[in-house]
Amino acid sequence: xxxxxxxxxxxxxxxxxxxxxxxxxxxxxxxxxxxxxxxxxxxxxxxxxxxxxxxxxxxxxxxxxxxxxxxxxxxxxxxxxxxxxxxxxxxxxxxxxxxxxxxxxxxxxxxxxxxxxxxxxxxxxxxxxxxxxxxxxxxxxxxxxxxxxxxxxxxxxxxxxxxxxxxxxxxxxxxxxxxxxxxxxxxxxxxxxxxxxxxxxx
Amino acid sequence: xxxxxxxxxxxxxxxxxxxxxxxxxxxxxxxxxxxxxxxxxxxxxxxxxxxxxxxxxxxxxxxxxxxxxx
Numbered sequence: 001x002x003x004x005x006x007x008x009x010x011x012x013x014x015x016x017x018x019x020x021x022x023x024x025x026x027x028x029x030x031x032x033x034x035x036x037x038x039x040x041x042x043x044x045x046x047x048x049x050x051x052x053x054x055x056x057x058x059x060x061x062x063x064x065x066x067x068x069x070x071x072x073x074x075x076x077x078x079x080x081x082x083x084x085x086x087x088x089x090x091x092x093x094x095x096x097x098x099x100x101x102x103x104x105x106x107x108x109x110x111x112x113x114x115x116x117x118x119x120x121x122x123x124x125x126x127x128x129x130x131x132x133x134x135x136x137x138x139x140x141x142x143x144x145x146x147x148x149x150x151x152x153x154x155x156x157x158x159x160x161x162x163x164x165x166x167x168x169x170x171x172x173x174x175x176x177x178x179x180x181x182x183x184x185x186x187x188x189x190x191x192x193x194x195x196x197x198x199x200x201x202x
Numbered sequence: 203x204x205x206x207x208x209x210x211x212x213x214x215x216x217x218x219x220x221x222x223x224x225x226x227x228x229x230x231x232x233x234x235x236x237x238x239x240x241x242x243x244x245x246x247x248x249x250x251x252x253x254x255x256x257x258x259x260x261x262x263x264x265x266x267x268x269x270x271x272x
Contacts, residue, residue: 026255080245116226133226150228151242162233184215188222192229 064142068106074121076130076147083130083152084121091122092145094137095195112137114149116195118202129155131199133192142196160200167193243269 041050074092076084087171093102095117114135121128135149170189177183212222231242246269253263 116230118242131229131230134223150223151230153230153238157234157238159233159235159239166229180215181217184212185218185225187211189224189229192226193233196230196233 011187013031013114016156021129045065061140061144062142070105071143072103072105072107072146073144075117075145076121076149076152077112078149078152085119087123089123093120094119094147095121095132096137101137103137103139103145107139107143107145109141110137110139112139114147116192118155118199119147119152129199131155131158155199158200163193163196163200167197 011116012124034055036041037053038050038169065133071090072092074084074087077086091102091104093100095101095114096112097115098112101112114132114137116133119132121130130152131154132147132149133151134191135147135152137148138146140146163168166189168187170193174183174186174190177186210222213219231246232238234242247267249265249267251263251265252261255261
């Protein structure tokens with residue numbers, strides 16, 4: 001049905017002229033983004049401009065440079081906000097499950113799971129610290145780091161008394177826990193609260 | 203799959219990663235100082251309506267506003 005439409009359109013040169021105005025700014029982006037699709041489209045429907053595909057909306061990831069870049073580009077995102085968006089920094093220290101991991105520009109590509117702990121962002125002489133509840137960090141070969149966390153708060157928003165109370169509460173829950181699940185929950189509570197404690201005191 | 207691979211204690215207890223991560227996030231939110239704590243808890247509230255179905259027909263829906271700890 002669409003083939004017929006294009007044949008009919010081709011006969012009416014007015015419509016063809018009206019279809020033209022947007023083709024110049026579309027084709028450049030589409031050619032780099034999705035060349036095979038646009039070629040196939042143009043073969044079948046030459047008069048209607050190809051639709052934009054998601055590829056043309058996304059910015060391609062910068063390629064891995066041959067020499068190590070001087071800065072690390074960090075995207076630090078939470079489900080409800082993006083704390084840092086493509087910020088250029090010197091180093092970040094992330095609380096991976098295997099220990100505190102320092103990420104410098106030129107770090108090898110890594111995927112790391114985070115444990116509850118302190119994330120510190122070093123830029124020049126300033127250090128910004130966040131307490132991260134859990135998440136992942138994806139370090140790409142081109143010195144881009146994507147840190148995703150469910151909850152991350154600056155350290156001064158934490159209340160030390162609540163942390164102590166929580167720690168005591170979960171320690172007692174662990175001793176009174178019966179099922180595996182309860183023990184696991186109590187253990188998680190202890191881990192998180194002791195990490196919070198050392199973040200506040202350390 | 204190696205069933206004797208080192209699994210984290212929560213997975214050995216039958217918990218999934220999402221559950222673990224949400225529990226951690228809730229615990230951190232409960233330790234916040236006052237204005238931030240109410241903001242965070244109100245941000246994470248969910249409102250939904252549930253209706254049970256019997257004999258292929260829905261019963262009257264109930265509306266719930268749950269906070270994440272529940």
